[in-house]
Amino acid sequence: xxxxxxxxxxxxxxxxxxxxxxxxxxxxxxxxxxxxxxxxxxxxxxxxxxxxxxxxxxxxxxxxxxxxxxxxxxxxxxxxxxxxxxxxxxxxxxxxxxxxxxxxxxxxxxxxxxxxxxxxxxxxxxxxxxxxxxxxxxxxxxxxxxxxxxxxxxxxxxxxxxxxxxxxxxxxxxxxxxxxxxxxxxxxxxxxxxxxxxxxxxxxxxxxxxxxxxxxxxxxxxxxxxxxxxxxxxxxxxxxxxx
Amino acid sequence: xxxxxxxxxxxxxxxxxxxxxxxxxxxxxxxxxxxxxxxxxxxxxxxxxxxxxxxxxxxxxxxxxxxxxxxxxxxxxxxxxxxxxxxxxxxxxxxxxxxxxxxxxxxxxxxxxxxxxxxxxxxxxxxxxxxxxxxxxxxxxxxxxxxxxxxxxxxxxxxxxxxxxxxxxxxxxxxxxxxxxxxxxxxxxxxxxxxxxxxxxxxxxxxxxxxxxxxxxxxxxxxxxxxxxxxxxxxxxxxxxxx
Numbered sequence: 079x080x081x082x083x084x085x086x087x088x089x090x091x092x093x094x095x096x097x098x099x100x101x102x103x104x105x106x107x108x109x110x111x112x113x114x115x116x117x118x119x120x121x122x123x124x125x126x127x128x129x130x131x132x133x134x135x136x137x138x139x140x141x142x143x144x145x146x147x148x149x150x151x152x153x154x155x156x157x158x159x160x161x162x163x164x165x166x167x168x169x170x171x172x173x174x175x176x177x178x179x180x181x182x183x184x185x186x187x188x189x190x191x192x193x194x195x196x197x198x199x200x201x202x203x204x205x206x207x208x209x210x211x212x213x214x215x216x217x218x219x220x221x222x223x224x225x226x227x228x229x230x231x232x233x234x235x236x237x238x239x240x241x242x243x244x245x246x247x248x249x250x251x252x253x254x255x256x257x258x259x260x261x262x263x264x265x266x267x268x269x270x271x272x273x274x275x276x277x278x279x280x281x282x283x284x285x286x287x288x289x290x291x292x293x294x295x296x297x298x299x300x301x302x303x304x305x306x307x308x309x310x311x312x313x314x315x316x317x318x319x320x321x
Numbered sequence: 322x323x324x325x326x327x328x329x330x331x332x333x334x335x336x337x338x339x340x341x342x343x344x345x346x347x348x349x350x351x352x353x354x355x356x357x358x359x360x361x362x363x364x365x366x367x368x369x370x371x372x373x374x375x376x377x378x379x380x381x382x383x384x385x386x387x388x389x390x391x392x393x394x395x396x397x398x399x400x401x402x403x404x405x406x407x408x409x410x411x412x413x414x415x416x417x418x419x420x421x422x423x424x425x426x427x428x429x430x431x432x433x434x435x436x437x438x439x440x441x442x443x444x445x446x447x448x449x450x451x452x453x454x455x456x457x458x459x460x461x462x463x464x465x466x467x468x469x470x471x472x473x474x475x476x477x478x479x480x481x482x483x484x485x486x487x488x489x490x491x492x493x494x495x496x497x498x499x500x501x502x503x504x505x506x507x508x509x510x511x512x513x514x515x516x517x518x519x520x521x522x523x524x525x526x527x528x529x530x531x532x533x534x535x536x537x538x539x540x541x542x543x544x545x546x547x548x549x550x551x552x553x554x555x556x557x558x559x560x561x562x563x564x
Contacts, residue, residue: 311555
């Protein structure tokens with residue numbers, strides 16, 4: 079399993095992914111699930127992946143390869159005019175990889191399935207986020223649905239729903255995601271640290287504001303323990319319910 | 322889907338179940354999922370069910386029927402010497418019903434599957450809780466795992482893990498379950514109000530302390546809105562995380 083979130087704020091995008099990959103509880107390791115491409119004043123594109131690791135690695139390699147020899151081997155995700163076109167290309171590549179692995183072509187409950195969060199901005203457009211399904215189709219983020227999750231989405235969702243605010247600062251958004259990820263790793267062994275986080279400010283066309291949050295990170299530890307205590311305190315303040 | 326929790330405290334048991342049953346989002350209704358039997362100084366038994374409604378209703382009807390004509394039609398769950406024997410009987414009945422509905426006998430991904438939480442006390446034993454699987458086998462609650470969930474278990478788990486305390490009062494435990502259920506109904510349409518709650522004090526051999534919590538319940542509404550606010554306040558107090 080995996081846990082990745084792509085969130086849109088008024089001031090930009092905040093993305094976070096875990097790094098645990100596993101083929102059973104007795105076979106797990108650390109694998110980066112966040113991939114970035116950027117060119118000043120032109121584009122900043124990030125992809126986060128969940129699902130079969132062979133599928134997602136092949137997809138990323140294909141996208142990489144096609145982008146590096148862009149003149150000869152179009153289509154490249156780095157030469158698209160809009161994020162919508164990038165999403166189409168990523169979706170087609172994902173579908174192609176899955177279909178190539180499946181003996182009978184693609185089926186919906188395929189073991190080779192994977193999902194993708196695509197986030198970024200291309201000059202002339204707004205920053206946006208897409209959730210791309212294994213079938214290659216996708217949905218775009220809206221004000222009503224200001225974040226997408228892939229992988230183990232359930233444990234970490236309630237706090238996102240309650241505390242998200244489009245006007246929040248980047249620091250607050252990262253903190254919110256850390257709380258959401260902390261709740262998830264406490265409940266699902268297949269999601270694990272370290273976390274990769276990326277903050278993208280509108281019109282920056284830069285993916286340099288990245289950080290890897292290790293389990294030993296002091297601020298993260300304070301957030302994790304502080305949140306447990308804060309929840310207990312908040313809980314005490316609620317009215318009693320007698321039966 | 323469904324959401325039921327059976328929790329053991331030092332002073333007794335607290336059980337809660339939702340009441341929504343659905344065969345698709347366009348076909349849902351209210352159905353009680355909590356069933357009780359008690360006899361002063363002898364036994365107090367509660368069953369909560371999740372899964373295929375035809376299966377769980379048939380199971381409850383069989384258990385009821387066999388308990389009412391106990392002399393002629395043993396085994397009855399009301400004539401067992403221990404909760405362990407009750408769990409065996411419920412498990413066998415559940416397995417029997419599922420196997421009877423399945424064209425090729427029982428399979429693990431069967432559409433007729435159902436799970437059961439069995440809770441209660443029989444004179445001479447301690448109050449306890451069992452989680453019974455569709456295969457008829459079961460596990461018993463321990464101090465390390467002081468609550469069982471069935472149905473849509475993920476959204477409501479983080480708060481249970483963080484705030485549970487074996488010494489807590491019944492009022493606090495009910496409040497905790499209401500918060501857990503509130504988080505769940507906010508994220509999964511197939512879990513819905515009203516909720517049924519039962520509080521069982523050690524050695525009471527009585528199931529009279531029950532209540533149905535309606536959506537219009539004022540204290541519940543205060544807990545629901547208060548929790549959203551409390552979470553936001555608690556969140557603000559955590560340290561910032563700059564990237």
